[in-house]
């Protein structure tokens with residue numbers, strides 16, 4: 001039977017359980033809840049990380065969060081924090097531990113005069129994007145609107161608007177943070193500036209963020225949709241990546257292209273896809289992407305759309321019955337675009353798809369072609385988020401059914417991406433770059449903290465010593481506190 005235990009695995013005494021039950025908000029206890037309520041409370045986007053927590057608390061106020069922190073420290077219970085539950089590698093899950101689930105803290109308010117949006121710490125992107133759209137506004141979020149704003153923002157976060165307006169964390173103006181010792185702190189450039197520096201990229205290392213304030217932007221309709229190419233155009237498609245990057249830069253970030261490799265049921269092999277985003281009219285967009293149109297897509301599903309309509313999860317991915325387990329990793333490839341290396345990966349990926357067939361059908365590799373000028377305009381030391389380099393990010397997202405072993409899929413991802421990682425690291429070192437840097441949001445969880453934060457790590461360790469010396473928050477790339 002699942003129990004709420006201490007970090008050492010000791011079941012909590014009845015007095016602790018009674019204490020928990022006396023708290024004035026919804027708590028789902030593994031030992032007492034109905035199965036369906038318990039399963040709903042521990043559910044995660046990545047079913048490989050649905051772990052059996054001992055208790056899940058649905059906080060509605062900062063006082064509730066403080067009560068939870070007091071409880072987990074008093075009884076030495078492992079803590080996880082959940083917002084949108086979209087972590088690919090279990091950063092919001094725990095076995096026998098305690099989850100602070102923020103989904104009820106989802107209030108959103110828009111100040112159009114100030115061009116800001118204030119959102120509760122448990123919101124998903126859709127909670128902001130929908131009301132902002134009604135005002136002709138937008139906010140920088142990720143590519144899919146059911147992702148939680150918590151993990152997305154605290155890990156850095158990039159989306160279709162990043163080319164024009166920077167990362168999600170670059171658009172964060174202020175936050176309210178409940179720290180491990182139960183203080184409620186406002187954080188911004190002017191107030192608790194150190195803490196504000198740390199949460200922008202430092203994840204959940206410093207506290208539970210109960211409110212985020214973002215800069216918002218005027219937003220018109222956008223040109224959006226996929227162009228699908230036949231497998232025999234793969235090489236020609238990849239050869240267009242470098243020239244398209246130059247075009248993207250010339251649009252000052254209005255154009256972003258996600259190149260993908262995927263395998264539709266009708267295709268014998270993996271085929272290339274270009275997902276086009278252009279923040280402007282169709283005619284302009286078509287001029288910019290003319291080389292791709294001339295290459296001859298077999299399907300063109302681009303059209304003008306409302307911005308908030310483009311971030312809905314793709315039905316064929318989200319809705320693939322039974323395929324809800326993920327093994328992921330990212331490679332920050334050195335520029336210029338290495339056609340041979342990516343073609344080799346596409347071939348490996350094709351062999352992988354053939355080997356496992358229907359069991360891994362919705363899997364894909366995504367290559368983000370975006371303008372980095374806006375993100376590079378911020379100094380890498382300006383906040384905890386370190387991975388500001390002119391690289392081309394490749395995300396591998398293996399999506400598979402529950403009959404397939406998680407360990408096997410993680411091994412396959414590692415093997416496929418490994419060659420590209422080695423190659424890109426070699427080039428990075430030759431170019432004198434910080435070649436080990438990696439991204440937190442699409443990580444596999446095995447990355448080193450030093451590679452996540454580079455030269456920002458000493459300052460982060462000092463902050464950890466000040467705000468969480470006992471490592472209460474240790475599920476998301478835990479930073480070791482500096483020695484006192």
Ligand SMILES: Cc1cc2nc3c(=O)[nH]c(=O)nc-3n(C[C@H](O)[C@H](O)[C@H](O)COP(=O)(O)OP(=O)(O)OC[C@H]3O[C@@H](n4cnc5c(N)ncnc54)[C@H](O)[C@@H]3O)c2cc1C
Pocket residue numbers: 045080081082083084085086087088091092102121122141142143144146147148149150151152154155156157158159203204207208209210441442475476
């Ligand atoms: C379908 C899908 C699409 C994605 N697209 C993008 C994308 O376009 N761009 C991108 O950058 N990333 C993307 N991601 C990755 C995503 O940003 C990360 O997985 C992110 O951590 C998810 O945030 P969450 O709040 O939903 O996750 P959760 O699993 O709830 O939390 C993840 C981590 O963040 C911490 N956390 C969350 N909220 C808070 C809070 N309020 N206070 C303190 N800590 C908190 C948790 O403790 C946990 O460690 C995508 C992921 C998925 C599954």
